[in-house]
Amino acid sequence: MKRQRRSAIDPAVASLVTEGERRQRRRRLPRAQQAKARRDAARQRATYDIPKEVARAVAEVAKEEGVSASAVAALLLAEGLRRLEVGEVSLHGLKEPSRSPKYDWQVPTRAVLEVLKGDRTLLVRK
Amino acid sequence: MITIAIANQKGGTGKTTTAVTLAHRLAMDGYRVLLVDTDVQGHVATALGLDKAPGIYRLVQWYQNLGDLLVIPARENLDIIPSDKTTEPAKRILASMDFRERILADALEELAEEYDVAVIDCAPSVDVLHVAALVAADWLVVPTKLDYLAVDGVNEVLASLAEIKRRSSATPDLLGVLPTFFDRQTNETLVQLKTLVNAFGRHVLPPIPVDTRLREAPAYGQTIWEYAPRSRSVVGVVNGNGTVVGGYAQFVARVKERL
Known part of the structure; x- marks a missing residue:
């Protein structure tokens, strides 16, 4: 039987904490870098296999x-x-x-x- | 019947809003729900657009075989035992009675055939009704603001829960700690959310975002499901990865997993 690892915290709460920590790190950056970090966060990166x-x-x-x-x-x-x-x-x-x-x-x-x-x-x- | 108590000894943490919102959603989803207000402020009735009434006083009289329970229909599938200022003398009468901590458990047993779920909105104090609510409960939800004092209040209510478990045969379990008034713009919110997660782990429920619509709804005698069902206190907030997190819809879904 495949064992499934239980999450220690609710996944929705975990994602909020991660996002909050990311925001906090961004706020600590110099102003110019904050804008770049915001742009990066808004950007969607996707990987596709193409010839x-x-x-x-x-x-x-x-x-x-x-x-x-x-x-x-x-x-x-x-x-x-x-x-x-x-x-x-x-x-x-x-x-x-x-x-x-x-x-x-x-x-x-x-x-x-x-x-x-x-x-x-x-x-x-x- | 499953009984859920909504409790935190700290005031203003969103207990009544959570109780009314949960009870009404479950009723809308077809559960037969009884909502019991044990707070002298009687805001459950007000939030549902009804008049305050001496439901707890009548409950104490019923416990003394002096009358019937006062149960008022509030919405389809949703009845309430309301509260008002007479709850205060009712508590004084109750304090001198034997087996007083069983009063809510016995009343709910009496009504067990008629309802699937009972939701008890507790007062922000440690009194005889607070203990009675925890004795009657199968599950406990602790709403808390994300500030230092409110988070400390969570510890207090859980200490009461542990004490009740130790002293009685009642076995209420913690369904979850529900962060309310969640404002992700402030550092303190994140600090306290992490404190909660470190202390209570998987018991921390997805938070309810701060929302003006939620404060406005009682002024119209409506629940949030009637007043603004698409507001962010219901649907949650969009997280950085595009997922929607928190809100009363997600909270109710978590509760229904236990029913």
């Missing part, structure tokens, strides 16, 4: 436009998500059944690279 060709393409666009790679990734994701929302693009046709117990479907790297090269598209044909 290196896509990462390289993002870096090239960033260099060309003189902005950060994060900004390019955020903008293109936002645009893609908006298009997905209004039905202009779809993942349909790129998905294949997955063997993973976590997911029903997978999108193979090959398909992502084909989209990058323009050989395939997410565009929905009307």
Whole structure:
């Protein structure tokens, strides 16, 4: 039987204490660093697995436009998500059944690279 | 019937608000609830938009076989035994009686068929009714402000609880210490929250954020579920990682885990 470790404190209370300690540390910083710490706290960091060709393409666009790679990734994701929302693009046709117990479907790297090269598209044909 | 006492010997920690809010939510969720006010101020009735009445005085008379209990319907599924200034002489009468600390336990036994849950709002004092409430209770909730004196009051009420457990067959357990008036902008709040966590560990419940709406609700004779059900004292505060923490909705959920 799998043993589950009991938490010594309520998880909601634990998260409040952690957050409070973070705020307290931030308040002790010099004023200029406080603003940076606040910006950092408001920022969401996420890790996604993407093919290196896509990462390289993002870096090239960033260099060309003189902005950060994060900004390019955020903008293109936002645009893609908006298009997905209004039905202009779809993942349909790129998905294949997955063997993973976590997911029903997978999108193979090959398909992502084909989209990058323009050989395939997410565009929905009307 | 499960009995929950809301107690702290320190005044102004949110006992009545917590008792009324918990009782009304459980009633809204279909539990048959009896809310007993043992505080001479009689604010349970006021908070529910009703007149104060001598419910505790009548309880003492009932205990002497001199009359019936006074139980007033307050909301659907929610009845109250109210209190008023006559609670003070009632306590004096009670003090001279045998088995006085059993008065609430016996009354609730009498009413056990009619209710699923009894919530007892205790007065901020150590008197005969306070002891009677702890003797009658299955669970104890201790609301506390996050300041030094209020946190010290938690220790006092838990000392009373230990004493009652030692001297009687009653076995009330600590359901939790409930931090109220939670204001995360101040350092003292965090210091006292950590003090509570170090002392009481998993018994510290997610806190109730300070909220003007909660103070306004009794003026309209409404509970927070009626007056401002989406206020932050109900839904909690958003933490840095985006999770919502605290509030009466989460508190009621924690209580329902024990019912």
